Amino acid sequence: MSAVIAQRQDLSSQPGPDGGIEVLARLPGQEQLLTPAALAFLADLHRRFEPARQARLAARRERQARFDAGELPDFRADTAPLRNGAWRVAPLPAALLDRRVEITGPVDPKMVINALNSGAKVFMADFEDSTSPTWNNLLTGQRALKKAVAGTLDWMAPDGAKHYTLKPFEQQAVLMVRPRGWHLDEKHLRVDGAPISASLFDLGVFAFHNAVALAAKDRGPYFYLPKLQSMEEAQLWNEVIDRVEQALGLSPGQIKVTVLIETLPAVFEMDEILHALRTRIAGLNCGRWDYVFSYIKTFRAHRDKVLPERGQVTMLQPFLRAYSELLIQTCHKRGAHAMGGMAAQIPISGDEAANEAALAKVRADKLREVTAGHDGTWVAHPALIPLAMRIFDERMPGPHQQHVSRDDVLVIRDDLIKPSLGTITRAGFEGNVEVCVRYLAAWLDGNGCVPIHWLMEDAATAEIARTQLWQWLHSPGLHLDDGTPVDYALLERALIGLPSKLAERMKLPGGDRLGEAIAMLDQLTHADTLEEFLTLPAYQRID
Template structure:
């Protein structure tokens, strides 16, 4: 499809098509913005596609038996004596960061929460319907201007922003390189979703943020190599030039949430050294990536999600290496997410959940992390108290972690554990309930007192596939006999498709009053999708790619 996009009263923008309409988009997607989007697409789309092809080629090698390793061709970068650019004042103290979707009420509550920083998330916690994306960009524009408010539907409560100097520092996470934005076509091809998110936000807000020494600041997700980081650096450098910003004005923090990226932390920092402020332990996506990357290796099967904690050696090695790498280069080493939410009506269970949060944050600050993430405002005081007691300075760059000596085997060490019936059934429930909510436009869903997002749903879905396909994976790897048989629950029942079928059939009956759940009307659709994904011969790269086809 090729057409000319016109907006009332404005000049046309050639070969740019907006494939949907929603309230407020004309004020947001002006001809100047569309020109910028077209320019970015034409400059960088071929490089994006080349990087995605490189991902596929590398995964094919892993599927053929190769294992990830540190690169020989970049040894000089790892061994070199260099530092990233100095941090801006606003990003020196990041001891507690809160994350959440970009809908107005959440943006207000997060900026008012008392956290040091708020990551407004267009990726894992936002379902990318066109209406959600436009609403989110409008909310952030108003937040930067200080005019964002939200009225409860019943008129009982009016939410407004605190004064700017009392707000959390805003960071924005765009979608990853692997995702398209199907609602914006340039020269008949979909725009990269991440380019849409960053360019629209920067166009409308960069000058105001720069004038206040507040960025723009970004979180970059799902990177797998230094070349992907270099592509972002070039994109952001071009944006700075177009928008009249000084070079390096746009600062970024990179989530190390893929297994390949764990072997290129130095290289990623180096590629972004003029603008990078730190790396983050994106633990949930990292676990998902471990499963996905090593899916063809039958000796690398993970136990159920609840047993894959940061105490597992492969995750502890990843965290320690990230801290050592960042502090050597003058960057922040940010800790991971506490996904717990307050448990109402059960003080004992709530106390136990908060104790887990305290223990997790104490582990992080003792290890040398410079800050941490929480999913709910009620966890901010818990996390802050731990970091205030153990980190009196604004960060811990002085903790060099010279004791750390992490090698390839440490990052790949398969954890020990089991799969229980409850763990199997929980994976099915979490994936179905999250997917149903996501299809219904909700990307951040409380389930069993945990805030689930796309990353945790991906773990659930990928684990189910890995467990169910273990016999075929083992045979392809040359195993025979018992080694090529099914995996078993800890009670002795084989993990097979009959077990999955019983779990899927029984799930609707377990969900009392399911029509009141987020996305309750799409539970059956989500069950069908999960069933197809689990039966597929190949593990789908991302759950959100086939699901995105069903979104408006």
């Protein structure tokens, strides 16, 4: 421990070249998290890696411009020898051998306690798609996770009716943390006049305070890495984590990661991503909702790649099945876990038939995953854990099924980019409008995980709704299945009708930002260019 303290002190003594560190927001007690040593640690990461991050973001823009001009994503010719090689990733730690059911959610104290106590094998504490990144949310989340690692986290219901505490450590889910993606800044912390990467802030603060304690318990630290698009972005993460380990006195390879394959470009570089992180990667995950969002965004200018309404774009569609099966084959060839996707359903109270229908969808989805060869799956609600666990227990008696090689899978480029067939119904169009507006209103109000029509919506599902609306409205000649033209008049009618339709919900959190959300969606859908991420302009509107 003395070596770690010495290294932290050494970091804190390093002067900034052009100014220094500015914290642009203030909350009571934040100095306990953002100590001088922690800030120096973050500044070191920023100064070392910000130029490379900007280069990677520029490469994303350049590649998207090529896609807009007609180029199609494909497997890379320059890395073919790597894909054909016989290498494997480093062995998995004991704590990550069995991940059959994972639960995900935001980082507020109540959620952290319930998720760690839930009976799931892993809890992914999410600073990304299910957290609105207000300064208060971020610091509250980091404080909660620090206390959880120390075993001291508790939470009292506001009415005092219930006191939440953690189960003993050995009964808790394994903690993993998902920082925000490379594309996001953390505006509240500036280093030498520039905002720090949100990725570096989230991972850096958590690692600084918890990495040594977790390593002592053989629990990592472990992270989920989101929204990667290339092997170079994975390599950047590897270099960042190498530096984190060095600065905090951890053994090389102590930090383990799982990468979400949730962008279309990344599915063509799964071998390469595994290789770039081969000393520390534990698996890849089918981030299905963000993947559909990325498909729409990648092909925003391709009129032959327009998808039908969201409800028809299921994992049974050929292009999504190909993505899932190729991920399994690739991971198992390399000795990594192939994690399945999210079940977003939440229990439906008061309607037994509807609830059973929803659970039947979850049952079928999890059965598909375990039969295909996935080593685990995600759920959004604790009530789904027993169902998912039972299905994986019955079909996967061992801790994983990396022995399922899926040599029968032969996926070519066209399998991964062929759009699904289907229609756009009036209910589907209006549902996209409602989901996007309601989620955005809640997000602006500080809530990043919102139950809507018995589905747990997060930024990924809201992004599907938004990008579908933009693409449909910018694809001349589209009609609803009843013959109605898909045009701005249809959008205007849906937007005008929302306030009265949601009158009761205006009284709920986020209701006072409904008008702002409607105006934002109207502006975003009218824009000539599709906004890369909904959260980029929305972030400027939160504290």
